[in-house]
Amino acid sequence: MEAEHIHNLTPVRHPSTDGTDMEWLSMILFGHSAFQYLNAACELGLIDLLARGEPMTAQRIGESLGLAERARDILLLGCTSLGLLRRDRETYCLAPRVADLVERGIWPHVQNVVAFEQHIVYEGQADFTESLxxxxxxxxxxxxxxxxxxxxxxxxxxxxxxxxxxxxxxxxxxxxxxxxxxxxxxxxxxxxxxxxxxxxxxxxxxxxxxxxxxxxxxxxxxxxxxxxxxxxxxxxxxxxxxxxxxxxxxxxxxxxxxxxxxxxxxxxxxxxxxxxxxxxxxxxxxxxxxxxxxxxxxxxxxxxxxxxxxxxxxxxxxxxxxxxxxxxxxxxxxxxxxxxxxxxxxxxxxxxxxxxxxxxxx
Ligand SMILES: C[S@@+](CC[C@H](N)C(=O)[O-])C[C@H]1O[C@@H](n2cnc3c(N)ncnc32)[C@H](O)[C@@H]1O
Incomplete structure (x- = not known):
């Protein structure tokens, strides 16, 4: 069961035995990592590449983006786990929710927000507590x-x-x-x-x-x-x-x-x-x-x-x-x-x- 999840790169749910909701907490705890995957997918051109419509293998994605194998695998692991991409057997495509934003012309606006968050907002937010x-x-x-x-x-x-x-x-x-x-x-x-x-x-x-x-x-x-x-x-x-x-x-x-x-x-x-x-x-x-x-x-x-x-x-x-x-x-x-x-x-x-x-x- 576990091996199948890893193979398909679908989000694995970990219901905790003591009734705590760790999935909810982990999205807050690692929220900054989730954003970094989104930013990398935009900056490296992954979303634009797959927006052309054709599903691609990991190897072709890596070659098209000029990424080494390990770097490509990290990016694909994160973007698939976060639901930005969908993996079907050996190929990747945009998740339907992302494809929909692309089709409706909203994705370029999202990319502009991402660039702002990355290059203007991100560092300064580390001073949030001190600002309060x-x-x-x-x-x-x-x-x-x-x-x-x-x-x-x-x-x-x-x-x-x-x-x-x-x-x-x-x-x-x-x-x-x-x-x-x-x-x-x-x-x-x-x-x-x-x-x-x-x-x-x-x-x-x-x-x-x-x-x-x-x-x-x-x-x-x-x-x-x-x-x-x-x-x-x-x-x-x-x-x-x-x-x-x-x-x-x-x-x-x-x-x-x-x-x-x-x-x-x-x-x-x-x-x-x-x-x-x-x-x-x-x-x-x-x-x-x-x-x-x-x-x-x-x-x-x-x-x-x-x-x-x-x-x-x-x-x-x-x-x-x-x-x-x-x-x-x-x-x-x-x-x-x-x-x-x-x-x-x-x-x-x-x-x-x-x-x-x-x-x-x-
Ligand atoms: C958050 S932006 C909003 C821009 C625009 N109203 C919009 O909704 O897209 C705030 C704008 O206020 C301008 N601004 C800030 N302080 C100002 C000031 N003292 N006098 C005139 N404009 C100012 C900034 O240059 C910036 O363009």
Whole structure:
């Protein structure tokens, strides 16, 4: 029985005799190893190789990837055991769940997330405990460069900022279809996108609302990156970018809608309230503020991805952020003078949500 399991490389279950659930514990205990197999499968091109569709023997896989026999066998053992690959007699193919992600065009986004986790997040998370002890982002010390936040540091290392914005673009695109669908901008003329990155959300909203003008506020180091993307979509003139410091500069005013996409997870509640007060001043009476990012439950018990992602926000980007519960954002909004909150959970595997508040008419 045991020998057959090993031959087929199917996951072996070890029900413990004393009733403990060691399989559950081992996935946490060796979670970092599981991630390293996924990363290696991406970086070495294993998934791309098998995505071409034809099942391959271990020998052909090893030759195609330029791996020595032992290295190839480790990779195949891990990827098969973790359910990324399926072994059938002497050949390997993608597991159906991975093949499905490839077919649906989601896999490139997954790869961008993997590269971000490997090259930006991974090391700094080793400082998670110390970050909790000191209540600040100790892990930032693992990122080269000057400055107290990740974005300033990344701007000094081009290959890291490219990895970051490839990830950010993918992470936004996994959910911003819901933003474009659910946020009714039919009456809005001008939207302000605060910390808009490569303008991925500004572009999506401008596409969905042909009458809309969007101003992206972004750190000067990233303005040309965003402008290139906007030009690539033929949206020059309708989407513009301003080099800006969200904390030091006063927001331009006269907007119908102010968007914070993946912004309110970075900062402390006090900093979020400060940004929301600026948004309040930037809005016309009756205008709306929109928070679009992952949300955790008000009950503090999930979802799991919100908890796992909070390790990064505690250890790296800035002094203090997390995947806050909806109610925390509502409190910050209320403190800044907003009313009439509307929660829209996104039906995605990421815990994205949209929270809308309104500036009173008078
Ligand atoms: C997590 S990314 C989100 C990017 C984009 N909104 C998205 O959802 O894809 C946060 C963005 O805020 C920008 N940012 C951080 N601090 C800023 C500041 N003080 N002023 C302007 N932009 C800032 C960063 O450069 C980065 O592009």
């Amino acid at each position: 002890r000191r209540n600040t982002n100790v892990g930032l010390r693992r990122i080269p460069g000057e400055g107290n936040d990740l974005y300033r540091r990344l701007s000094q290392t081009p290959h890291l900022s490219e990895t970051f914005y490839r990830y950010m673009n993918s992470w936004s695109r996994l959910a911003n279809g819901h933003l474009a669908r659910c946020l009714d901008l039919s009456e809005a003329r001008a939207l302000l996108d605060c910390g808009g990155g490569d303008a991925v959300n500004a572009i999506a909203l401008a596409h969905a609302n042909p009458h809309l003008h969007v101003t992206v506020l972004e750190m000067p180091a990233y303005v040309s990156m965003a402008e290139e993307k906007i030009s690539g979509f033929g949206l020059d003139g309708r989407v513009t970018v301003r080099g800006f410091d969200l904390f030091a500069d006063e927001f331009p005013d006269g907007y119908d809608c102010v968007l914070f996409a993946h912004q309110m997870v970075i900062w402390t509640p006090e900093q979020n309230t400060e940004l929301l007060r600026k948004a309040h001043r930037a809005l016309v009476p009756g205008g709306r503020v929109v928070i679009f990012n992952s949300m955790s439950n008000d009950t503090g018990d999930g979802p799991l991805i919100a908890a796992l992602d909070s390790v990064y926000f505690a250890a790296l980007p800035a002094e203090g952020g997390m995947i806050y519960p909806w109610r925390q954002h509502e409190k910050s909004m209320a403190d800044a003078g907003f009313v009439g909150f509307e929660r829209i959970p996104c039906p995605t595997w990421t815990p994205h949500g949209i929270l809308i508040g309104r500036k009173p008419k008078e």
